[in-house]
Amino acid sequence: MDFTLTPTLDAHDTRILAELQADARLSMAELGRRVHLSQPAVTERVKKLEAAGVITGYRATVNLTRLGYGIRGIIRVGRADYDLVVKLVQETPECVNAYNVTGEDSWILEIAVIDVPHLDAVLAKFCILTETATSIILNPAREHQPMLPPQRADVKPPVRKALSA
Secondary structure, three states: OOOOOOOOOOHHHHHHHHHHHHOOOOOHHHHHHHHOOOHHHHHHHHHHHHHOOOOOOOOOOOOOOOOOOOEEEEEEEOOOOHHHHHHHHHOOOOEEEEEEOOOOOOEEEEEEEOOHHHHHHHHHHHHOOOOEEEEEOOOOOOOOOOOOOOOOOOOOOOOOOOOOO
16 A cells, blocks of 8 residues: 555545444454454554554444434624634534535534424524524435545546537
């Protein structure tokens, strides 16, 4: 594996990434069995993937509803002082994810709250800074999607037909 700037990943590395994203609690022995490598070989590859910054950590995903958060929402935050928003996000434990973005809004926040009064209290903090717009997440269609290295498809661009006069 060449890990200079962009690591070159082979089929084993890709399988390792897929398996660990599906279950980060796998033992190295089980991971090796699943990707058809010995335990020492798979351990070495995992360490190289970690050293290259491809694998940045391991964590448990939790069911927010089972933890007592009945509402999940997205808050779009308008233009506001960057440092103030960062500070407020860091002080808001209900903020699950925060993204500084381009476009009409400056920030997209994902929050988890207990109920509507809790939602109102969290929103009030951000509304003081600037305009916000909130959407309630009804049904997540995709979360925690495992990501593998991008594949360049040998797809030809579509042929455009000339318009007849």
